[in-house]
Amino acid sequence: MSISRRTLLRGVGAGAAAGMMGGPGLMSSAFGAVGDMSKDAQHSLFSKFKGNVVLLPGKYNGTVSALDLSAPETLAWYNYGLAGIDMPIPHHIAAMPSADPYKTFDFYQTMQPPGAPYINENSPQWRNRGDFKMFKLRYDGSGSQNSIHVVNDISATTGMALGVHVSIGVGVNAQKYVAFADGQKDMVLITTIDDDPKIVKAFRADYDPIARQINVSHVFPDSSTKKFDFQGRKGMKTSHEAMLGEELMPADPTAVFVDAFTWHPTLPLGAILIRRHGCCVIVNTDTWEPLALVSTAKGSPDFFPLVKQSGYTWTFSVPSVLTPLHEAGFITSGQYFLACNNVLQNNIAVFRSEDPDPRKWKKEAFVEGFGNKYLPLHMGNVPDSRWAFFTIWARKPNNGFICKVDPKTWKVVAKWDTGPDPHTCDCTVDGQFITTVYSGNQGGQSGLVVIHADSNEVVARLPSAAGHHDHVVVPESWEGLKSSRSTSV
Amino acid sequence: MRSLRSAERREGGCALSHFAMTGAVAAVMAVLAVSTPVKADSKDGIFPSADQVGGQVFPSGLKPGDAFPVDIGVYDEDAKKVDFGSVIKGKKTLVTFFISAAPASVAELGKINEIAEKTKGTQVVFLNADTVGVALMGGPGAAIAETGRTLGVIKRESKINTPMFVAPNDALDPKGLSNRLGFRGLPTSYLVSADGKVEKVFVGQHAWQPGDI
Numbered sequence: 001m002s003i004s005r006r007t008l009l010r011g012v013g014a015g016a017a018a019g020m021m022g023g024p025g026l027m028s029s030a031f032g033a034v035g036d037m038s039k040d041a042q043h044s045l046f047s048k049f050k051g052n053v054v055l056l057p058g059k060y061n062g063t064v065s066a067l068d069l070s071a072p073e074t075l076a077w078y079n080y081g082l083a084g085i086d087m088p089i090p091h092h093i094a095a096m097p098s099a100d101p102y103k104t105f106d107f108y109q110t111m112q113p114p115g116a117p118y119i120n121e122n123s124p125q126w127r128n129r130g131d132f133k134m135f136k137l138r139y140d141g142s143g144s145q146n147s148i149h150v151v152n153d154i155s156a157t158t159g160m161a162l163g164v165h166v167s168i169g170v171g172v173n174a175q176k177y178v179a180f181a182d183g184q185k186d187m188v189l190i191t192t193i194d195d196d197p198k199i200v201k202a203f204r205a206d207y208d209p210i211a212r213q214i215n216v217s218h219v220f221p222d223s224s225t226k227k228f229d230f231q232g233r234k235g236m237k238t239s240h241e242a243m244l245g246e247e248l249m250p251a252d253p254t255a256v257f258v259d260a261f262t263w264h265p266t267l268p269l270g271a272i273l274i275r276r277h278g279c280c281v282i283v284n285t286d287t288w289e290p291l292a293l294v295s296t297a298k299g300s301p302d303f304f305p306l307v308k309q310s311g312y313t314w315t316f317s318v319p320s321v322l323t324p325l326h327e328a329g330f331i332t333s334g335q336y337f338l339a340c341n342n343v344l345q346n347n348i349a350v351f352r353s354e355d356p357d358p359r360k361w362k363k364e365a366f367v368e369g370f371g372n373k374y375l376p377l378h379m380g381n382v383p384d385s386r387w388a389f390f391t392i393w394a395r396k397p398n399n400g401f402i403c404k405v406d407p408k409t410w411k412v413v414a415k416w417d418t419g420p421d422p423h424t425c426d427c428t429v430d431g432q433f434i435t436t437v438y439s440g441n442q443g444g445q446s447g448l449v450v451i452h453a454d455s456n457e458v459v460a461r462l463p464s465a466a467g468h469h470d471h472v473v474v475p476e477s478w479e480g481l482k483s484s485r486s487t488s489v
Numbered sequence: 490m491r492s493l494r495s496a497e498r499r500e501g502g503c504a505l506s507h508f509a510m511t512g513a514v515a516a517v518m519a520v521l522a523v524s525t526p527v528k529a530d531s532k533d534g535i536f537p538s539a540d541q542v543g544g545q546v547f548p549s550g551l552k553p554g555d556a557f558p559v560d561i562g563v564y565d566e567d568a569k570k571v572d573f574g575s576v577i578k579g580k581k582t583l584v585t586f587f588i589s590a591a592p593a594s595v596a597e598l599g600k601i602n603e604i605a606e607k608t609k610g611t612q613v614v615f616l617n618a619d620t621v622g623v624a625l626m627g628g629p630g631a632a633i634a635e636t637g638r639t640l641g642v643i644k645r646e647s648k649i650n651t652p653m654f655v656a657p658n659d660a661l662d663p664k665g666l667s668n669r670l671g672f673r674g675l676p677t678s679y680l681v682s683a684d685g686k687v688e689k690v691f692v693g694q695h696a697w698q699p700g701d702i
Binding site for chain 2: 207277324342343
């Protein structure tokens with residue numbers, strides 16, 4: 001890139017510089033080191049994405065990068081080896097809102113050891129490498145050198161290290177909480193969102209295969225250290241995160257494969273997702289008391305009944321599990337709670353979720369037609385809830401696909417084979433475009449795809465060699481976070 | 490609606506599965522590095538339906554009074570096929586299935602080994618039913634030799650003298666071992682009478698007492 005094209009705009013001079021160049025586009029709100037791509041041949045293609053910074057964790061290359069989708073260029077990137085991790089595996093991600101993501105924003109990143117067979121297949125030399133971690137990080141675009149740095153090692157601060165989904169509270173829980181989960185330890189941790197986070201609540205879930213019951217317990221930090229003792233591999237039930245289909249495989253008998261915590265957009269409720277047993281614990285986020293265990297399989301009752309509460313343990317009877325699930329979350333409006341059933345049933349359960357009492361929620365419909373090769377996996381929202389998007393994953397030799405569902409009919413109305421091994425969906429801040437990543441089964445075709453949410457056109461495809469398992473568009477507001485990594489994962 | 494592109498066209502002939510190697514004990518895993526042909530665990534990436542695997546995620550499985558199947562595929566540490574019927578025929582036997590991917594499963598072997606040394610009249614056999622992590626080796630069948638080597642490491646490091654065997658499993662195959670016997674958690678132990686009937690079933694970690702077996 002030539003010097004003339006690469007004008008760096010900083011501080012208060014940015015607006016003036018933009019005016020002098022006569023370019024409205026990229027520069028008007030950018031205060032960091034942002035390239036002027038207005039003369040690039042591809043400018044007309046990408047300028048429509050102005051205001052969208054996409055965070056891309058590289059699960060297979062140990063980095064996280066911030067992409068200005070409107071350029072497109074990487075604004076900054078960070079290798080977690082700098083945080084002392086040997087063989088870092090950046091896994092899932094969530095971004096705090098920012099009115100000017102070119103200037104600064106905070107985000108959360110989880111990571112897990114490379115024991116997960118998705119990553120390392122049978123490479124024994126990786127077995128003792130990597131770590132469970134949760135980091136709070138900050139993007140700084142205020143100077144001449146954009147950067148990403150760690151603000152807090154939340155796993156060290158709290159003593160609990162969890163490696164799967166992270167989600168930030170919205171609605172009544174906005175500006176308060178962030179949740180982390182892990183299916184090797186079957187734990188969930190809620191902390192405050194400040195730079196020195198405080199433990200708010202933690203849960204553990206265990207299956208009793210003899211009684212066929214799930215116990216959901218509050219777990220507490222040591223009273224003297226004020227921390228948990230679950231850093232590193234401590235608390236691990238299984239040596240790796242369960243693969244799709246491994247819900248049927250022999251594991252630690254108590255394993256339930258907790259995967260995420262998703263937040264209701266308006267009510268003081270959240271959901272602990274339990275993959276192996278096809279159910280979700282609906283939690284009161286004022287008291288953190290489990291209120292209901294919703295069963296998501298077609299043909300199952302709407303709930304598994306509470307058998308007893310003893311101290312801080314709630315015991316639910318789970319006599320029969322018709323299918324596992326993967327992710328579940330709320331549509332942006334909060335009107336529906338959607339659950340991606342998979343492996344034995346491949347459908348998406350639709351609960352009406354407007355009632356503050358989750359014991360009154362009912363399954364109203366199922367999105368169906370995925371067959372026995374394609375597994376509903378992740379869910380993506382748009383701000384006005386006009387569509388819901390899903391990642392439909394498949395084992396080789398099948399690619400999987402992204403699909404669009406009409407919430408008025410619960411029918412699939414469009415689908416795209418974006419590439420092998422598709423992962424999460426998100427939307428641009430204006431809700432007009434869907435972003436999605438695919439990782440090529442750890443080594444093949446991979447990249448980021450942008451789809452027009454209404455016209456169904458694939459409008460952009462960017463290559464990446466990082467092997468993205470997740471990504472997120474930095475939301476512009478707390479209201480915008482409702483269609484990001486909060487209500488769904 | 491846009492049409493799907495051909496998965497076959499994009500994937501070519503390679504069928505490397507996601508279902509790949511794992512393990513709980515680093516030292517155990519250190520012996521597993523091999524270069525072998527790449528195959529998928531099962532054909533075409535198909536997942537089973539509920540009725541193919543016992544009706545649900547957690548089928549009822551073998552229960553006391555049921556005949557224990559002696560025709561399951563079992564191999565010794567040298568990957569040689571073993572007639573499991575002859576191993577347990579006429580002998581009261583505790584058959585313990587375990588998986589190295591669950592630390593609790595490996596830990597239980599030592600406890601059972603200890604109680605077995607104190608118990609007369611009942612033989613104990615350990616069967617490694619690892620499924621995950623064998624894709625690069627060509628699926629459960631082709632990974633028998635490596636799983637056999639894993640047995641050797643476990644026996645050596647845990648100082649276990651109980652006979653160990655490999656029992657290949659494919660949980661996505663309706664005829665796979667875990668679907669046939671109906672276990673989803675390991676360790677799972679079956680106390681089998683001399684006449685081949687299941688007397689007791691132990692799922693998960695257990696506070697073993699001499700009278701248990």
